[in-house]
Amino acid sequence: MRETFPYDSVPGYLIFDRGSNFNAEVVRAIKNFGIQPKRTSFRSPWQNGVAERWVGNCRRDLLDHVIVLNERHLKRLMSEYVRYYHDDRTHLALEKGTPNGREAEKSSEAGGRVVVMPRLGGLHHRYDLAA
Numbered sequence: 001m002r003e004t005f006p007y008d009s010v011p012g013y014l015i016f017d018r019g020s021n022f023n024a025e026v027v028r029a030i031k032n033f034g035i036q037p038k039r040t041s042f043r044s045p046w047q048n049g050v051a052e053r054w055v056g057n058c059r060r061d062l063l064d065h066v067i068v069l070n071e072r073h074l075k076r077l078m079s080e081y082v083r084y085y086h087d088d089r090t091h092l093a094l095e096k097g098t099p100n101g102r103e104a105e106k107s108s109e110a111g112g113r114v115v116v117m118p119r120l121g122g123l124h125h126r127y128d129l130a131a
Helices: 025-032 046-063 071-087
Strands: 014-017 035-039 114-119 124-129
Touching: 014 046, 025 035, 035 114
Parallel strands: 014 035
Antiparallel strands: 114 124
């Protein structure tokens, strides 16, 4: 039985800017791979930085530390990373919150037990107070 991933039915995208090196031939080649090319908006250079920041975070947090065995393995890793990025990874721009809005734990007792939950095969961890 084939393992499914959350984004299996979502087409792949390649985001690129409006540079002259991304001509019609490049766009055609990208489409031949089954990937939908997406250009950044006209006169919106900030969009490139957002995409580059995400790719850099993914590389530093995950891909620099694992050997990807095949496409299936990469899809599983990326699926886990997206879940980690949105649910567990804190972001300074969100005042150390997460994109999905994880609430800070509040403990009434000073010596509460902490539970560790490994993420991305143990590369990162999430810590919560025991119930």
